[in-house]
Amino acid sequence: MTITAALVKELRDRTSAGMSDCKKALEATGGDLDKAAEKLRMDGMAKADKKGARVAAEGVIALASGDDAIALVELNSETDFVSKGDDFKAFAQQVADLALKHRPADLEALLKLDAGNGSLDEQRRGMVARIGENISVRRFAVVAKSGGDIAHYMHGAKIGVVVAMKQGSAEVARDVAMHIAASSPRFLDADAVPEDVLAAERKIIEAQSAEQAAGKPAEIVAKMMDGKIRKFVAEITLTGQPFVKNPDQTVAQLLKAHDAEVASFVRFAVGEGIEKEVTNFADEVAAQAGL
Incomplete structure (x- = not known):
């Protein structure tokens, strides 16, 4: 034929x-x-x-908002050029919408959801075949209301934050979301910091302070260590950080002044924690030219 x-x-x-x-x-x-x-x-x-094994560290954060919850999704590509495409961004939004609608238990369950023309994973693999780059749905989170307002903040399509309040105004929730985007706290408060994180930091502090501690009484050394640990905890916790809009007060003080309390938060930044391959563009061109 x-x-x-x-x-x-x-x-x-x-x-x-x-x-x-x-x-x-x-x-x-x-x-x-x-x-x-x-x-x-x-x-x-x-x-x-x-x-599928190629590093995909660029991408976008997509958000879907409902009356009682907000979903965040990170969709990755190998290059920033692909992540700026309309098809890529539309797919990211579709993933976020389905995550909010169905609230799957994990990433595997999310990728199995029906996207209207096959599953989400089938659509993803189809995009990989068409575009020629690895594309991956890296993670998602659905944050539900927890008694108070729920707010979000998007910094372009590269950072997304959702904050669920136990109590407090929508304005405070929005301010806290913006603070989280800017300051990237790892934990809510001191009680939420895992013991293994504290133990690892204590070892680092002890190694760095060995010379300062030499010859000092044990109780003085212990107080010095405790002070450095408290400073570390303040730096990595939301409530311990100086509020980005007013560094003279901590976020904890801001919340107390407005009779507000945070229940939980999620912050996604594109590519965080992914080890990117560093290449020299001139060398790459030369290699492709067989030089």
């Missing part, structure tokens, strides 16, 4: 695959559109699996 340009275009419109891939699929299936579409889908899945 002759593979016409019109037939190739019809398959492309149906699958969004490249023209050359559509032509090859039609040739391999004798011009059968259904079989060609299935072949493209299977080939695309195979390509997606091969690209």
Whole structure:
């Protein structure tokens, strides 16, 4: 059967695959559109699996808001160029909307959700095949109301914060969300800091302060250590940090002044914790040119 340009275009419109891939699929299936579409889908899945190990550290944070909860999602790509595409951003929003609607137990359950044209994971793998980059849904969180207002703050599409209040005004909740975006606290308060985090920091402080502690009485050394630990805890906890809009007061003091209390918060920043591959652009071009 002759593979016409019109037939190739019809398959492309149906699958969004490249023209050359559509032509090859039609040739391999004798011009059968259904079989060609299935072949493209299977080939695309195979390509997606091969690209799955590549580092995807760029991307966007997407947010979906409801009456009683807010969902945050991080969708990653290999390059910032891809993350700025409309299809990429639309997919990120679709993932966030489905996370809010269904509130799945984990990432695996989220990716299995029906997205209207296959599961979310099938759509993701299809995008990988079309775009040629690894794309991954890295994480998501659904934060529900906890007695008070719930607020969010988005810094572009690169940082997203959700704060659930036990009590307090919407204005305070918004201010706290902005503070979290700027100051990146790891924990809510001192009680929320895990013991292993404190133990690890204590070892570092002891090693750094060994010379200062030499010859000093044990009780003085203990007080010195405790002071440094308290400073560390203040730096990594929301309530211990100086409020970004007024560094003369801590967030704890801000909350007390407004009779407010935070129940929980989530902060996502694109690519945080992912070890990015550092490449020299000139060397990369030379390598591709065989030099």
